[in-house]
Amino acid sequence: QELGIRDIYWEGEQVNYKKDTSTFSLIKDPNKCVMCRRCETMCNEVQTCNVLSAVNRGFESFVGPAFNMDMADSSCTFCGQCVAVCPTAALTEMDNTTQVWNELxxxxxxxxxxxxxxxxxxxxxxxxxxxGTISTGKIVTALRKMGFDGVFDTNFGADLTIIEEATELIHRINHNGTLPMLTSCCPAWVKFFEHQFPDLLDIPSTCKSPQIMFGTIAKTYYAQKKNLKPENISVVSIMPCLAKKAEAKRPELTKDDHSNVDIVITTREFGRMMKSAGIDFANLPDSEFDKMMGESTGASIIFGTTGGVIEAATRTAYEWLTDEELEDVNFTQLRGLEGIREASVFIGEMELKIGIAHGLGNARKLLEDIQSGKSKFHAIEIMACPGGCIGGGGQPYHHGNMEILKKRQEALYVDDESRKKRKSHENKEIIQLYKEFIGEPYGEKAHELLHTHYVAREKI
Ligand code: SF4
Ligand code: SF4
Ligand code: SF4
Structure with missing residues (x-):
């Protein structure tokens, strides 16, 4: 990637294996594999997914799932962390940039x-x-130059997620529902528990992820307001994530044969598109998002880091449960980069016990505690990638440099602090959306549009 090497030109004895293009998220090309086995360590020891191991012996060996089955048939979560550590591009994201240009x-x-x-x-x-440079305004300008008809913020979807998720948490607390409630906005985490903990499918929140909530609203409310047919709207997502590519293709997240989200590209693909279009990104002026689905609060910005989703939900749940204004919205006890964290937040008389894990190996520990009845938490946030989405498998390569992750994380908190509105329920466009279209949070229409279900899958 860094050196622009996409093909191998020199000759000599070479293996000739079939590329695995079976998934929507990633490509495995064993011909480029040098058997460093970093991907294996990441998948098995950090993520505990046990998908990758050496297949064959000697010159014939390469890394792949058991019996060299297709990645699509394995227990791969599509977290993309193996891609993030592969030094030779034997593992890369599925490139969807041509599809985006074709749509444009x-x-x-x-x-x-x-x-x-x-x-x-x-x-x-x-x-x-x-x-850690905050480039929101430049991104908007670049996307307009590329020809998009509407430039919006997934943070709008994140604020919407919080309205539904906080309501669901309060509902579970008040009605003796299943606790702890687990966040559900990370699709690699969702696929992980479907494979590894199929007996716990009633524990995660039923909320769709912010990208899918955004897509759903774009194909319904936005389509209606703009007088467009949903099938004529194409929703493109730019994500730090490979798992979001596969998430967009889940059958339960399509409606009337239309995907809620049509094409997902990663941060890296977006960067490549701008380079190929000759966009001088660093020197672009700033622009604002379009209206209707472009407003967001500070709460939604911190979705990008471990601890951010649960902090955003706590800000809203606090005000709704106590009917009091939350003076200090900074729940610093929920922040940090330790793999597993726990904190208590007092909401009136109630002590809300919160667990946080990032990286699937850490998530597994919290899930095993739930299985054995040892978990003491009311709510748990899980993100599959180390650091959360700031360390996503589709982000610019950071080569394990934690300083880079820290700077990205700090930037999200700086962006949050710079906002006048820092609680999701203060988002005016979201308030308008419920008033005009959805009705009650967690109500009938909200369930139809914004909630989903999970599928028990085999562990292979
Ligand atoms: S990280 Fe890449 S080069 Fe190394 S073993 Fe895995 S696929 Fe092969
Ligand atoms: S994407 Fe994640 S789960 Fe799948 S092989 Fe790579 S590290 Fe393992
Ligand atoms: S943590 Fe973020 S980037 Fe990583 S898989 Fe989950 S949603 Fe995608």
Whole structure:
């Protein structure tokens, strides 16, 4: 990636294996594998997914799932962390950039784009900017130059997620529902528990992820307001994530044969697209998101880091449970980069016990505690990637440099602090959306549009 090497030119004895293009998220090309086995360590020891191991022996050996089955048939979560550590591009993201260009030149399509919170603090690294540079305004300008008809923020979807998730948590607490409630906005985490803990499918929140909530609202409310047919709207997501590519193709997240989200590209693919279009990103002026689905609060920005989703939910749940204004919205006890963290937040008389894990190996420990009845938490946030989405498998390569992750994380908190509105329920466009279209949070229409279900899968 860094050196622009996509093909191997020199000759000699070479193996010739079939590329694995069976998934929507990643490509495995064993011909480029040098058997360093970093991916194996990441998958088995950090993520505890046990998908990758050496297949065959000697010159014939390469890394793949058991029996060299297709990645799509394995227990792969599509977290992309193996891609993040592969030094030779034997593992890469599935490239969907051509599809995006094709949509942009299709006169029949109204193409809207959303960008995830973690993208804005990392994309600058591909243009020699300092890690943690907040580039939101430049991203919006670049996307308009590329020809998108609507430029929006996944943070709008994140604020919407909090309205539903906080309501669901309060509902579970008040009605003796299943606790702890687990966050559900990370699709690699969702696939992990479907394979590894199929007996616990009633524990995660039923909320769709922010990218899918955004896509759903774009194909319904936005379509209605703009007088467009949903099938003529194309929703493109720019995500730090490989798992979001596969998430967008889940059958339960499509409606009337239309995906809620049509194409997902990663931060790296977005950077490549800008480079191929000759966009001088570092010197672009700033622009604002479009209206209707472009407003966001500080709470939604911190979705991009471990601890951010549960902090955002706590800000809203606090005010709704106590009917009091939350003076200090900074729940610093929920922040940090330790793999497993726990904290208590007093909401009136109630002590809300919160657990946080990032990295699937850490998540497994909290899940095993739930299985054995030892868990003491009311709510648990889990993100599959180390650091959360700031360390996503589709972000500019950070080569394990924690300083880069820290700078990306700090930038999200700085962006949050710079906002006047820092609680999701203060988002005016979200308030309008419920008033005009959805009705009650966690109500009938909200369930139909914004909630989902999970599927028990085999562990292979
Ligand atoms: S990290 Fe890449 S090069 Fe190393 S073993 Fe895995 S696939 Fe092969
Ligand atoms: S994407 Fe994640 S789960 Fe799948 S092989 Fe790579 S590290 Fe393992
Ligand atoms: S932590 Fe974020 S980037 Fe990583 S798999 Fe989950 S949603 Fe994707």
């Amino acid at each position: 030149v299709n006169p029949k399509k109204h193409v809207v784009v959303q960008i995830a919170p973690a993208v804005r603090v990392a994309i600058g690294e591909m243009f020699d900017m300092e890690p």
